Amino acid sequence: MSDQARRESPLAEFLAAPRKADPATGAGVQISERPFLGHINLRGDPSEKRFLEAVEGAIGVALPLEPNTVAEGGEISALWLGPDEWLLLTPPDRQRDVVLTLKAALGDTFAAVNDLSGGQTVVRIQGTHARDVLSKGCPLDLHPRVFGPGQCAQSHISKTMALIRQIDDTPTYDVIVRRSFADYLARWLEEAAQEYGLAVIAESPT
């Protein structure tokens, strides 16, 4: 049996029974999961040209150096987490290759590559009231003048840490959360979204 058939995402149980929004109100918010993506944590010194070049060569995208921004190239997104820390998101089942390529390219450069896939997941929140729902738990300013597509920030949503990334102006947000907190976050969002009409869907719209 392949790994794909045997694996279970953090929100499998929460998503087991999809919920439709009340047709009267419509869905102001949709919640879904983007399961099984590759999550790779990368540490390194951006003042080292050798480090930046090795990474760009390996993953095909230059690491974002401006705080709280996302660089996208090909199938990989690089999210700025800190002055020497990034999260690389890859399509499912690509992370092992990316880790190997990265490690090979970095050689003995002082850096750390950690595959965190399965240890965290992406919860997608989409819809006209997505910003309101997040704002109920997150103190960041998510107003379009301040935070938009291409940006990401680490904060908290209610009592879980979260990395929030805006995808588009719908608005659509991807919230990256640690695995053990995912079910709590989803249930919290589900409760917070009630007043806007909520749909819980198994497959993330892309």
Place this chain on the structure above:
Amino acid sequence: MKSPLDSSRSQPYRLATGGRIDRAKPLTFTFNGKRLQGYQGDTVASALLANGVRLVGRSFKYHRPRGIVGSGPEEPNAILQVGRGALTTPNLQATEVELAEGLQAGSVNCWPSVEHDIGAINGLFSRFLPPGFYYKTFMWPSRMWKTYERFIRKAAGLGVSPKEPDPDRYDRMNTHCDVLVVGGGPAGLAAALEAGRAGARVILADERRELGGSLLDGRDEIDGAPALEWVNAASRELASMKEVRLLLRSTVFGYYDHNFLTVLQRLSTDSTSISRPLIKERVWRVRAKQVVLATGAIERPLVFPNNDRPGVMLASAVSAYVNRYAVAPGSRPLVFTNNDSAYRTVLDLAEAGIPVQAVVDVRPEPNGPLPSRVKDMGIPVIGGHVIVDVKGTKRVKGVEIMSVDASGERVEGRRRSIRCDLVAVSGGWNPTVHLHCQSGGGTRYDGEKGCFVPDAPAQEERSAGSSKGSFALGDCLGEGLEVGAEAARAAGFGDGRVSTPVPTVEDRAEEPLKAMWVAPSRRPPVREHKQFVDMQEDVTAGDIVLAAREGYDSMQLLNRYTTLGFGTDQGKLGNVNGMGVLANHLGADIESVGTITFRPPYTSVTFGAIAGREIGGLLDPVRKTAIHRWHIEHRAVMEDVGQWKRPWYYPQPGESMEDAVNRECMAARNAVALLDQSTLGKIDVQGPDAAEFLNRVYTNNWLKLGIGRARYGLMLSEDGMVMDDGVVIRHGEQHFYLTTTTGGAASVFSWLERWLQTEWPELEVYLTSVTERWSTIALVGPHSRKLLQDLDSDINFEKSSFPFMSIHSGSLAGFPVQVMRVSFSGELAFEINIESDLALAMWQALMKAGEEYDITPYGTEAMHVLRAEKGFIIVGQDTDGSMTPVDMGMGWLLSKDKDYLGKRSLSRSDCVRKDRKQLVGLLSTDGTTILPEGTQLVDDPSAGIPVPISGHVTSSYASACLGHPIALALVKAGRARKGSIIYAALRDGRHVKAEIVSPVFYDPQGERQRV
């Protein structure tokens, strides 16, 4: 003269015309069980007054009959219990509750009814209830306090809490803005307009259900038209601005550091039905770049004998009831004032056709435009007089007035009676500086205006209009526009110049008021006079004078002693008068007697709103492992370990906990068992200085640990005490992987980062938390190797190639795994680390393959028993932050040839005391008693109190494999006392004899884990 009152008998005091009520929508409600009618747009207060209800409650201490005084958040008397059952809410102000169909309200603080109240007897004994009465009377003897308290609390009760869970939904919302404008009156509207026009993100919050503020209560004109037309135009313009958010029914109740303010928004004001799925109340957490405070002013009452009788009201409230609600709070009003603004109320009453009996003015010759106009209308204006008594108990029947002598401090001449059923009083205005003060700003006394006004702001904040002491409407509008433009500029929008001309307003000039904190009376203030300063707390001018005589002569002392300002209204009416009374008594300036601290919340906030949605299952995160679902499906009893849920034990049908734990332990000792150990903290450590870093944070040495090998490590805090422990693996020359306790995962990570970033930046090391990446399954027991060998794997599990304390990566049953040979049970054991998405499938594969060995899942309880049998400690259970490694018998882990965190502390004299507590084992000599964990240990069970304590039990279990109970304990100098007897003092007074033994009960040579 034709009566101005509505002919309908249901609301005898409703004016026939006017008001911002919807007469097409009558609403039925009950007050103290009586059915009454009001209209949409009423508050409970205005509806009660329309029905002629004057007596609405009893006072807190003396149970004196009380009526409605105000029309807003200043109301001290009309405190109601609203709603029934789970929806009931205590201590709501009738002036703040919007009327709704079917609403049920009742008075608090009276029994059996507001008309006949038993507690009123306190009023007769009031001379025996001086300020500080409770302190003085009930504190001795102290052992009786609990008895007194029960009765005092019952007698004092203000309302009742619901007994059922609140079915409503409460919410919290974070938001940011450039300019937050507090207050939607003329100044606030003007400020919001200017800031909005400049393009700033604006939030305008107002506590009422519609914008307009004081303009709703009066009959002002702006630009030659009724002021409300200007309000409507402003509202429309604001509503059309995309970046302006209007929050109505929203009270800004707290102003904290960094321009962080909290707003309570009442989304459902209906107390009769559940608002679900919608929100009842929402707390907005606003982070504003700039704040404009346009919070208005609250009229100050006058203090005179029996000024608390139902029917004595603020003049501004009388105007509000007449103009806004079309209610006549009385049919024969009298006005008592020290200023010109109350004459507006006279005009409002006259305009509504309500005959004003007289205006009693403290000032000898009030001659400004407003008094002149009143005189021209033929209304008697009696200058140089004060009210010296109010007649009537449950409602005002008349007043007695006397003339003020030349000193202005005494009365003289004959008493004169005037019949009236309403006394509208005005002692001037207090700017609402609460939020300004909460933000850290001070106030100063403005002698000309006779009030405290905001001093320099402490944060990015500006006051405008009445809240700044600028009471004239034209000034409110002008200042509002100015600060709106300035605030927008300060936030980065516009040039700070006002974009539109100030609307024209015909402000009638007002003569100065005569500040008066307590009206001259026939005698100096004494407590018998009932000159109430704070009605909710029943504090009189006489109480304040008495307290000052007793030495409580500054406000901070005085308000604690008398409870002035301690009510739910927070002394909005009484505080400044109280300061004035104290200053008068001391012959001092009002500014010199100290200030009153304004604290959040400005008005009461429900617990529901404070809790938000962090209740029930969402109170705290429930962290679940990747195998959680399986545990639940297999009927595991779960245990909370921090935020995690972990299987405690897996009872089979008919099994007790003891049965289940015994079975699980025996399986681990004799066959094979498995444990979900995923919650342990896991940290990846990489970099050229990784080994050096570990050398500094652990007590033992890491330089020589071989690649692919594991070692137990101990971390100390700086004081040398055991902080955390775990197994560390070396993956490569510069690459380690360390585990922490479940509870220590986050704190140890932060601790290590702190040292790395702040103390040792020269070390090239990166730390990455991988706790959740790896799920960990401990496979334990003599058959564990065989089971693994049955599975398809490229790992050789034989002892020769896979020794104890080593690690191998590879494939197991098709899963990519890292397998460690470590043991927390003393048995042959393997810990399988697998990426979490696959953990459930791996677990299931092991369960299936283990069937032939009768594989048994075990929980944390069996884990505890197994490790205790081996004398393995649990940090936080067998240690408590005061135990050194030497105390725990782990001195062998302390490296002598390097430095490490905590090392220096271990040589302190206290750490080398000979009588420190040490870890030992205990066996109850009867062989059956399980010593309760936490039990104190004594050497002499017959010793008298205070009994010398020699130690305590930290871990205690029944050991199935040993056939008797075992315990771990910390005993003074315990290691040297092996074989001696100690006594465990049980809670029931019995003493259980126990023998001190080695803490390792099982396989002391450690052979089983190395096979």
